[in-house]
Every structure is written in C-alpha cells, then in structure tokens.
Amino acid sequence: MRSLTAEEYVEAFKSFLDHSTEHQCMDEFNKEEMPRIMAGLGNGKSMINVLGVGSGTGEQDLKMLRILQAAHPGVLINNEIVEPNPQHVAAYKELVNQAPDLQGVSFIWHQLTSSEYEQQVKEKCINKKFDFIHMIQMLYRVEDIPNTIKFFHSRLDHQGKLLIIILSDSSGWASLWKKYRHCLPSTDSGHYITSDGITAVLRRLGIQYRVHEFPSGWDITECFVEGDPAGGQMMDFLTGTKNFLGTAPLALRRRLQEALCQPECSSKKDGRVIFCNNLSMIVVES
Numbered sequence: 001m002r003s004l005t006a007e008e009y010v011e012a013f014k015s016f017l018d019h020s021t022e023h024q025c026m027d028e029f030n031k032e033e034m035p036r037i038m039a040g041l042g043n044g045k046s047m048i049n050v051l052g053v054g055s056g057t058g059e060q061d062l063k064m065l066r067i068l069q070a071a072h073p074g075v076l077i078n079n080e081i082v083e084p085n086p087q088h089v090a091a092y093k094e095l096v097n098q099a100p101d102l103q104g105v106s107f108i109w110h111q112l113t114s115s116e117y118e119q120q121v122k123e124k125c126i127n128k129k130f131d132f133i134h135m136i137q138m139l140y141r142v143e144d145i146p147n148t149i150k151f152f153h154s155r156l157d158h159q160g161k162l163l164i165i166i167l168s169d170s171s172g173w174a175s176l177w178k179k180y181r182h183c184l185p186s187t188d189s190g191h192y193i194t195s196d197g198i199t200a201v202l203r204r205l206g207i208q209y210r211v212h213e214f215p216s217g218w219d220i221t222e223c224f225v226e227g228d229p230a231g232g233q234m235m236d237f238l239t240g241t242k243n244f245l246g247t248a249p250l251a252l253r254r255r256l257q258e259a260l261c262q263p264e265c266s267s268k269k270d271g272r273v274i275f276c277n278n279l280s281m282i283v284v285e286s
Contacts, residue, residue, distance in 0.1 A: 001185055001187045001241050001242070001244070001247045001248055002187055002241070002242050003187045003188075003240055003241060003242070004236060004240055004241065004242050005242075006084075006085050006087075007087065008236070008242055009237075009240075010085065010087055010088070011233060012233050012234070012236040012237035013237055014233075015230055015233035015234050015237060016218065016234060016237045018230075019218060019219045019220070019222075019230065019234060020216065020217065020218035020219070020277055021216045021217050021218075021277070022137075022216050022218075022277060022279070023059070023060070024216075025214045025215065025216035025277075025278075025279050026060055026063075026136075026165070026214075026279070027063070028214055029165075029212060029214050029279075029281050030063055030064065030067060033212055033281065033283075034064060034067045035067055035070070035071060037161055037163070037283060038064075038067050038068045038070075038071040038072070038132075039071045040159065040161070041068070041071075041072070041131045041132050041159070041160070041161065042072055042075060042131050043131075043158065043159050045075070045131075046075060046076060047075065047076040047077070047078055048068065048072060048075055048076070048077050048078070048131045048132070049077075049078045049080075049128070049129065049130045049131050049132075049157070050064075050065070050068070050077060050078065050079045050080070050130060050131065050132045050133070050134075051079075051080045051081075051082070051130040051132070051133045051134075051152075051155065052079070052080070052081045052082065052083075052133075052134055052136075053082045053114050053117075053133065053134065053135045053138060053152060054082065054083060054114060054135060054136065054137075054138025054141070055081045055082070055083050055088075055092065055134075055136070056083065056085075056088050056092070056136075057088050057091040057092050057095065058081070058088075058091070058092030058095045058096070059095065060136055061079070061081070061092070061134075062095060062096070062099060062102065064134065065077060065079060065102060065105055066101070066102075068132070069101075069102075069104065069105070074104075075104075076104055076105075076106070077104060077105040077106070078105075078106050078108070079105050079106065079107050079108070080107075080108045080109075080110065080130075081107065081108070081109045081110065082110045082112055082113075082114055082117045083109065083110075083111065083112075084111060084112055084113045084116070086111060089109055089111050092109070093107075093109070114135075114138070114142055114148055114152075115142070115143060115144070115148070118148070118151050121155075128155070129155060129156065129157035129160070130155050130156060130157060130160060131156075131157050131159075131160045131161075132160060132161055132162075132163070133152050133155060133156060133160070133161075133162045133163070134162070134163040134164075134165075135152065135162070135163070135164050135165070136163075136165040137165055137166065137167075139164065139166060139191070139193055139198065140191050140192075140193060141191070142191070145191065145193060145197070145198075145201065146201045146204070146205075149162075149164070149198070149201055149202070149205070150205055153205070153207060153284060153286075156286035157286065158286060159286060160286040161283055161284065161285065161286070162283075162284035162286075163281065163282070163283055163284070164198055164281075164282040164284065165279055165280070165281050165282070166193065166194060166195050166198055166279070166280055166282065167193075167194045167195065167277070167278070167279060167280070168194065168195050168213055168278040168279055168280040169194045169195050169196045169280075170213065170276070170278045171194065171216075171276050171277055171278040171279075172260075172264070172265035172266055172275045172276035172277065173194065173276075173277070174194045175262070175264040175265050176259060176260070176265055177192035177194070178192075179259075179264070180255075180256075180259035180262070180265075182255070183252070183255040183256040183258075183259045184239060184256065185239050185240075185241050185244065185248060185252065187239070187240060187241040187242075188239050188240035188241060194280075195211060195280030195282065198280075198282055199211065199282065202282070202284060207284055207285065208284070208285040209282050209283060209284045209285065210282070210283045211280050211281070211282050211283075212280070212281040212282075212283070213278065213279075213280055213281075214278065214279050214280075214281065215278050216276075216277040216278055216279055217274040217275065217276065217277055218234075218274065218275040218276075218277040219272055219273070219274055219275075220234060220238075220260060220266065220273050220274075220275045221271075221272045221273045222234065223235050223238075223257070223260065223273075224257060224273065231245070232244075232245050232246070235256075238260075239256070260273070260275065261273065
C-alpha cells in the first residue's frame with residue numbers, strides 16, 4: 001500500500017464530489033449566511049482584498065466573489081490564491097477565463113503550500129492585510145494547524161473575517177477518526193481534525209468566532225460493490241491510499257467497511273448507504 005500522489009488525490013476527490021452533497025451544502029451556506037458576512041467587509045474602502053488558502057479549482061471562490069460583488073457594487077476586488085497543486089491552479093485560471101462577469105476582480109495566484117506562502121511573506125516582510133480570508137476544507141493537510149490559523153488571522157485587516165470550513169464533529173468522519181482509527185491504514189497522511197479541534201485552537205488564541213453547522217451526505221454504496229471503479233476511487237479518497245481495495249489486507253478492508261456501516265458513521269436511505277459528511281462553517285473575527 002502507498003499514499004496517493006497529488007494527481008491521484010485530484011481524481012479520488014472528484015469521485016467524492018460526484019457522490020456527495022458537499023458543494024450543495026456550501027451553496028446553502030452561501031445563500032443563508034454569506035450575503036450578511038460579505039456586507040460587513042471593506043469598511044467603505046474602494047478596494048476589498050481577499051485571500052483564498054487551498055482554493056483548489058476555484059468553484060467555491062468564484063461563488064463567494066460574486067456574492068461579494070453583489071454586496072459592494074462598483075468596488076474593486078483584489079483576489080489572491082494560495083494553491084500548491086498545478087492542475088488545480090490551471091483549472092482555476094480556465095474558470096476565470098470563462099467568467100466575463102468578474103471584470104472588477106483581479107487575480108494573483110501563488111502556487112505554494114500555506115506554509116511556503118507564510119515563509120515567503122515573513123522573509124520578504126510583506127505587510128499586506130486582507131478583508132476576507134477563507135480556508136475551505138484544507139487544514140487536514142497542514143503540518144502546524146494552530147500556528148497556521150494564528151498566522152492567517154494576523155493577516156486580517158480591521159473588521160476583516162476569516163472563514164474556516166471543516167468537517168463537523170457530528171460527521172461520520174469524526175466517529176471514524178476517533179472510534180475506528182484502527183480501521184484506517186498508515187498510508188493516510190492527512191490530519192484527523194474536525195471543528196472541535198479548530199474551535200479549541202481559537203479559544204486558546206482568545207479569538208472570537210461563530211459556528212454554523214450544515215448537513216451534508218456522501219453516497220458510499222459503491223464502496224461495498226466488488227470491483228466497482230467509483231467505489232474503488234472513493235475508498236482511495238477515504239483512506240488516502242492508492243488502490244486500497246486491491247492492496248489492503250482483507251481483514252483491514254473488512255474492518256473499515258464494517259466501521260463505515262455503523263450508525264454513528266452512516267445511515268441507510270432507499271437501499272443506499274449515506275455517510276454523514278456534515279460541515280462546520282467557522283466565521284472568525286479579526
């Protein structure tokens with residue numbers, strides 16, 4: 001068994017998105033909460049500075065930028081992106097090229113990890129501040145989570161907001177990581193972090209925040225179908241392991257599949273197995 005490469009992770013992640021309501025869940029948050037959050041940004045400035053950390057292919061970024069434009073018509077937006085994956089950066093740029101409604105937005109990409117970006121900012125003594133910073137589903141891949149949050153929070157301008165989207169403690173992931181960690185392979189290189197871990201960090205730092213919980217599901221039925229290609233890719237995503245079903249010992253595969261069916265991880269609906277993928281949207285004050 002071996003860990004997924006960056007390219008393999010992209011493919012496995014696509015399979016996850018195709019079978020989950022993750023983006024629909026974020027759309028609900030965008031509709032219900034984001035207009036109010038965006039309206040409070042900028043403090044009357046002629047330019048609003050935005051920083052996306054681990055923005056991936058940019059779909060969620062562009063949705064948020066459109067909400068920001070609607071809240072502040074005529075205001076220029078400077079959008080900077082920190083994203084290490086070259087495939088993601090290329091896809092993001094292509095998405096921008098196909099978005100004529102974003103002409104009031106300038107884009108700067110930094111093809112770096114969050115820690116590389118932090119190092120660059122410190123070495124070059126860059127003092128730029130941002131009105132809105134977002135870190136969507138990316139803290140699992142960060143080495144030092146408390147210091148990463150502390151650094152990006154320090155980049156907020158007066159009345160700025162930091163949005164952290166992370167798996168909820170009510171999600172199946174939380175149960176899997178806490179109760180059934182022995183069912184996961186050592187090749188899973190991510191950090192097992194959920195919203196409670198993040199809010200504990202924020203409290204230690206003395207930072208004010210609000211948490212919004214939104215339900216999300218992931219149809220993992222195919223993970224139990226022998227030889228199903230989508231099921232194989234989803235198991236690769238879940239374990240961070242290349243061809244997990246084909247290379248993991250039979251006992252480990254069975255243990256994990258049994259854990260996934262536990263009521264604290266998933267539910268049955270119309271004969272389908274729906275893994276609980278609930279998200280926490282944490283809005284952090286400057």
